[in-house]
Amino acid sequence: MRILVVGAGATGGYFGGRLVQASRDVTFLVRPERARRLRERGLRIVGLGEQTVLTPRLVVTGEIGSTFDLVLFSVKATGLGQAIEDVAPAIGPGTLILPVLNGMRHIDALAERFGDPAVLGGVAKVVTTVDADGDIVRLADLQSVTYGARGAHAPEPLAEVGRVLGGAGFDTALSGDIVGEMWAKWVLIAAAGAVTCLMRGTVGEVVAVPGGAAFAEAAFAECAAVATAAGHTVPREALAFARQTVTTPGSPFASSLYRDLVSGNSTEGEHIFGDLVSRARRLGVSVPLLDLVTMHLRVRQNRVDTSQAATAGPAAGPDGLPAR
Structure with missing residues (x-):
């Protein structure tokens, strides 16, 4: 399963980084300045005694050349509208979108743009921040992703989502009431x-x-x-x-x-x-x-x-x- 992580900040950088560590097929969608920083320093996860440096695969906005199987949407809500346009070339007929933003408004925006069946529900729990160097700093030992179908019928690839997220260094759970x-x-x-x-x-x-x-x-x-x-x-x-x-x-x-x-x-x-x-x-x-x-x-x-x-x-x- 090819995974595109939209955003390499405190949330996307952390969970995407863990997926990279677990040898999943992960690409980060970033803007040119963030790409430059990541290529110079690597994606660093630090804090609580950790000093991890990763060299992830990157694609710059405007240069997506193929679709992905799973898109992990992890941007701040203030950048949601532009991020939706940036990621559009990566969304194919079978792509599943797993947003882990706060609140509910983003669900409507994503479903309107890409179709309701493509959009899963998701909850990420992690206590991280980005420092002045662009590193992901862990502030507490909490990291989990809960996901699930929002409707009565789960999309067929949902089981595969569980397989690629599981065993990647953070807790995962498939919820029967993800909206709740x-x-x-x-x-x-x-x-x-x-x-x-x-x-x-x-x-x-x-x-x-x-x-x-x-x-x-x-x-x-x-x-x-x-x-x-x-x-x-x-x-x-x-x-x-x-x-x-x-x-x-x-x-x-x-x-x-x-x-x-x-x-x-x-x-x-x-x-x-x-x-x-x-x-x-x-x-x-x-x-x-x-x-x-x-x-x-x-x-x-x-x-x-x-x-x-x-x-x-x-x-x-x-x-x-x-x-x-």
Whole structure:
């Protein structure tokens, strides 16, 4: 099975790198600047005592010459539209697309462009970042991919997807309710993002002040209420984990959205919060805290967009695809 990994950043770089280590047939789709860096330094996975250097096969945007069997979509939501156009030549009649973006909006965009049967559901869990050298830095020992068909009928090559992903250095699971799994992760990242972005601090810093824990509980409750109203009640174990994530005293945890925010980068605010509050409106769910964080991030994103427009234009992000 020929695999194309779209994006070589914190998520795609990590999982794609592990697949390369496992001798799978993997190619990375990257932009010219990211390709140059990878050819000079290699794809490096570092942190937690690891110093892995790989020399992956690369294809630059605009130069795809064949189709692939499986496309692992791992770009930030802010670069989704351009990435869809970049990857189009790689999608053939039998290609399966496994997106591991946050939220749900990307599913509609991919299905509209490439057809609903081609698009699987996916959830990636990994705690990594990209440093100034473009290396993938592991921050915690967590790495898993859950995948599955979104409809009642699984595509025939799904079993082969399990074979190529399995045994590659990260946990994998085939889910019978992948849409529910995606909603469960959405609740977690939205709650964590709301708490850390609105309060501009880690979970531990928020819950350390009077009212902090109650605020975190309220933000979590709003996210869970939207999922329930949408028909995807988060399982009890996942709910407990999400609640613990945003209320643990002393926790150094901060969401990736918060890290983008304080670093001055574009965020996935619309994909994570804009879409969530839009669904809440349609479902009649009141989400005042989610409304607040959405407005906050939109004001801030307008400032970022204005600043970028005043310069030479958007630069490539650390994964070699559109800036994020």
